[in-house]
Amino acid sequence: MADPILFHFDFSSPYGYLAAQRIDALAARHGRTVDWRPMLLGVAFRQTGMAPLTAVPLKGDYSTRDFARSARFHGVDFHMPSRFPIPSQAPGRLVTWLKATEPAAAIPVAKALYRAYFVDDRDISDAEVAADVAARSGVDRAAARAAMDDPQVKDAFRRDVDEALARGVFGSPYIVVDGEPFWGVDRLDQVDRWLASGGF
Amino acid sequence: MADPILFHFDFSSPYGYLAAQRIDALAARHGRTVDWRPMLLGVAFRQTGMAPLTAVPLKGDYSTRDFARSARFHGVDFHMPSRFPIPSQAPGRLVTWLKATEPAAAIPVAKALYRAYFVDDRDISDAEVAADVAARSGVDRAAARAAMDDPQVKDAFRRDVDEALARGVFGSPYIVVDGEPFWGVDRLDQVDRWLASGGF
Numbered sequence A, B: 001m002a003d004p005i006l007f008h009f010d011f012s013s014p015y016g017y018l019a020a021q022r023i024d025a026l027a028a029r030h031g032r033t034v035d036w037r038p039m040l041l042g043v044a045f046r047q048t049g050m051a052p053l054t055a056v057p058l059k060g061d062y063s064t065r066d067f068a069r070s071a072r073f074h075g076v077d078f079h080m081p082s083r084f085p086i087p088s089q090a091p092g093r094l095v096t097w098l099k100a101t102e103p104a105a106a107i108p109v110a111k112a113l114y115r116a117y118f119v120d121d122r123d124i125s126d127a128e129v130a131a132d133v134a135a136r137s138g139v140d141r142a143a144a145r146a147a148m149d150d151p152q153v154k155d156a157f158r159r160d161v162d163e164a165l166a167r168g169v170f171g172s173p174y175i176v177v178d179g180e181p182f183w184g185v186d187r188l189d190q191v192d193r194w195l196a197s198g199g200f
Helices: A014-020 A023-029 A041-048 A059-074 A089-101 A103-118 A127-136 A141-147 A151-166 A185-197 B014-020 B023-029 B041-048 B059-074 B089-101 B103-118 B127-136 B141-147 B151-166 B185-197
Strands: A005-009 A034-038 A174-177 A180-183 B005-009 B034-038 B174-177 B180-183
Touching: A005 A014, A005 A023, A014 A059, A014 A103, A014 A185, A023 A034, A023 A185, A034 A089, A034 A103, A034 A151, A041 A151, A059 B180, A059 B185, A089 A103, A089 A127, A089 A141, A089 A151, A103 A127, A127 A141, A174 A185, A180 A185, A180 B059, A185 B059, A185 B185, B005 B014, B005 B023, B014 B059, B014 B103, B014 B185, B023 B034, B023 B185, B034 B089, B034 B103, B034 B151, B041 B151, B089 B103, B089 B127, B089 B141, B089 B151, B103 B127, B127 B141, B174 B185, B180 B185
Parallel strands: A005 A034, B005 B034
Antiparallel strands: A005 A174, A174 A180, B005 B174, B174 B180
């Protein structure tokens, strides 16, 4: 069986959110699964010297416009959150914990978290809010809330983030297909052809 | 008659080169023309604090790989130039001059300059090389060569670059359709739909 496609994303990333709506179906069309890997753009920014898109002069105004337009282009609900960007440790830890303890819930909860932030304008950087979202997806709320403060979960997430950075993950979404890296929701068409052809 | 589509590009930009292969045909399908506007990414970088893609840690290696892969994806010849990036004042001035004096030659020469750099690995930042390329497209070589040193041409190009920056142009390619800005060759699908639908 082929390796899963690696889908690296930050919960604060609009383009990560857009890719999250399409990546599973795209993979399934080619008989592949997806490994959802939350990361922390802030940690990557420290290494690359980059900054959040909306903090860059000129590019910031454009990006805000492009988030919403790209969502319309892809037919995806989108509402610019009132707080942006957010630190995404809490949802990242939650998904890391679910992958280890209740893997069938990990992707549904990740999608619900993204939707809570980019559609319902809920601040998922707050562990209480993240726990509420997990609970509505059928996860035990108290266990989810405790996991986000668990030193072992924090360490596991930190290790995942560091490992991703060590393999060159600098942005979100960052998708790896059989070793080939693709950065950005606008590379999903290349991912699709890569999966169909085995490389080009 | 509808306004031309504004196509801002830097001669040193691989994604500008890729967009240059498709923009005229895309516009023509919608009965539109294209105004090719050379710009200087270096001037924009000073305002945004950005840096050439290949100079950014992690992102640099990815970008070099993505240039070539994106060219293959789009079926476009591409060879990473041995000198990259280059200052693009000379070819920018040449095209500015042609637009004013021999407009029918401006786009063919711009395409020939891009091809000389990104296919034949010729250093078009050298005014002698740029003049050679123009001459092969039927432009008077001596006049082209002199234009690149002409203070009036230099001023005209500088004004064009400043004006673009003042209107928010921060990258290459940067395409404006009826006031709507699109950044990147990967937005050509959105440009296409925008032209078809009048906005979305």
